[in-house]
Amino acid sequence: MSDFSKLAINQFTTLHQWSLPQAIEGYARHGVHAIGIVRDKLHEVGVAAARQSLRDHQMKVTSHCVGGLLTDSDPQRFQANLQDTRRAIDEAAELGAECLVFVAGGLPEGSKDLPAARVRCLEGLADVLPYAAQAGVTLALEPLHPMICAFRSCLSTLSQANDWIEELDAGPELGIVVDVYHVWWDPNLEHELQRAAGRIVSFHVCDWLMNTTDLRLDRGMMGDGVIDIGRIRRLVEATGYAGYREVEIFSERNWWQRDPDEVVSITKARYLSDVLGQP
Ligand code: ZN
Numbered sequence: 001m002s003d004f005s006k007l008a009i010n011q012f013t014t015l016h017q018w019s020l021p022q023a024i025e026g027y028a029r030h031g032v033h034a035i036g037i038v039r040d041k042l043h044e045v046g047v048a049a050a051r052q053s054l055r056d057h058q059m060k061v062t063s064h065c066v067g068g069l070l071t072d073s074d075p076q077r078f079q080a081n082l083q084d085t086r087r088a089i090d091e092a093a094e095l096g097a098e099c100l101v102f103v104a105g106g107l108p109e110g111s112k113d114l115p116a117a118r119v120r121c122l123e124g125l126a127d128v129l130p131y132a133a134q135a136g137v138t139l140a141l142e143p144l145h146p147m148i149c150a151f152r153s154c155l156s157t158l159s160q161a162n163d164w165i166e167e168l169d170a171g172p173e174l175g176i177v178v179d180v181y182h183v184w185w186d187p188n189l190e191h192e193l194q195r196a197a198g199r200i201v202s203f204h205v206c207d208w209l210m211n212t213t214d215l216r217l218d219r220g221m222m223g224d225g226v227i228d229i230g231r232i233r234r235l236v237e238a239t240g241y242a243g244y245r246e247v248e249i250f251s252e253r254n255w256w257q258r259d260p261d262e263v264v265s266i267t268k269a270r271y272l273s274d275v276l277g278q279p
Pocket of ligand 1: 142177179204248
């Protein structure tokens, strides 16, 4: 049985090939009816046109990507990023997205003060959470692999995301994204997933290539790398998560160069074999 009812494709997977309306039409044509949206792509067409296109193709929005980057030590830039995150929350609400993916931000230029960056991010989060709650939008903390801590995310582990959620004492407006690319190596994965039970709002899949050439932009298609994706999926779903499995592949040297219809076809096949584990 080929069941794609819980397959979502994040637009990053066909970033260079398709605009937002093309991705919505293309995924739907392949029988995939859930999409993760990239903000830059949304801004090219505007929210109204995007909503029309989503309606026309019965497409659900799983995630809106991304808000956050709240680590800047310059007060004006920090405020500008807070304001931009509020705009992203508004967009997520208008799109009916299940969550707005929250990426923490790395070290400010010239700084070595990682603890201070983390404190600023937490303060920023505390600032925008009531706005998200008001809008009915869930901010989804995505811990990113520690190798990209310097330039992208001072939130590096699931353990840290669980700690932040406890510290902020937030309601359902704060959740967690589990992305296999970022957490697969963690020796405490099973324990931290259990701790995150009830807070997981999004699950991202791709693969880690043994000979990766870029830590952010050289992700692999499921099955081409070293992650036991089926195992992590089972652990995530054992916590009670019953949502979409969202394929998200950043791939400058391979998948962004391919025919997008071929990318979607292979995505579907690998979803069955390497995410669901069907023979
Ligand atoms: Zn992700």
